[in-house]
Amino acid sequence: MKRLFLLVVAVLSMTATFAKDEKVNNVNNVEAYDMTVNYYRLGETLGLNIDQLEAVEDIHRTFCADMMNAANTNKDDRQAVVEKAINKDLKYMHYVLTDNQYRKYVMLLNVTLNNRGLNK
Template identity: 65%
Template sequence: MKRLFLTVVAVLSMTMTFAEDEKLNNVESVKAYNMEVNYTKLADFLGLSLDQLEAVQDIHTSFCADMLNAANANTDERKSMVNNAVEKDLKYMRNVLTGEQFRKYLMLLNVTFNNRGIER
């Protein structure tokens, strides 16, 4: 009886450990897809005018929402949702930014994706 009890305790402990690790991985995944930025620093880096800054904030807010939706999606759908979010973001940013600003923004976005391990 004692052996049975210890076996049950061991199995439950291992199950709890695996469930906790899975939950932790999901939390880390959601953090990786959080694309919020400091708009003042972004404006300084890109050299944005006030009108451009307002437009970039609106576009990027939509992009952040799309990325969080992708983070909470199934693994099968996630990659296509990220691709759609990035394509939409770049399409709108291209209309707002100058060529040089867009090049810098694209570089910044690529570095962010690489550092966070997000595949697109």
Template identity: 60%
Template sequence: MKKIVLMVVAMLSMTMTYAENENNNATLNADAYNMNINMRKLAVTLGLNGDQMEAVEDIHNNFCNEMKLAAAANSDERAALVDNAVRKDIRYMHYVLDRKQYRTYLMLLNVTLQNRGLK
């Protein structure tokens, strides 16, 4: 009887450990795709005027939504969705920002994606 009880306890503890690791991996994965940033700091860094700030905020919100969709997608589709979201983001930003601002934005976006392991 002791062996059965010990075996059940061991199986439950292994199952709980496995489930905890799955939840941690899902949380880390979702955090990597969370692209929320401080818009005021971005505006100061890029030197945006009022109209540019509104446009950049709208474009960035769209980018965040697309990245959330990528995080929820299957792993097979995820890389394509991230690439598509990034391409749209930089294409739209190119219309709004001047040359110097655009280069700075590309540098910031590239570093962010590399730090989060998405590139």
């Protein structure tokens, strides 16, 4: 009886582990598209003035929403939606930032996308 109980516990543990790993993979995929940042630190890094910081926050919130939409898009269309969101973000940021700030922003964005596996 004791062996049967241990066998049942072992089987349930393995099943729970596999289900947990599958759920973690889905969560990690969605978390990769969460592009929220600390705007204060971004402003310090880029050397933004108060007006630029407000504009960057608005633009980046839109970018975050576009990336979350990409996370919920079907797999076939996802890359196109991500590219469109990135291009739109870069276009708007170019209007607000100076050339030096824009170069730093592009570098930070590329590093972030590479680290999250979204830049293919």
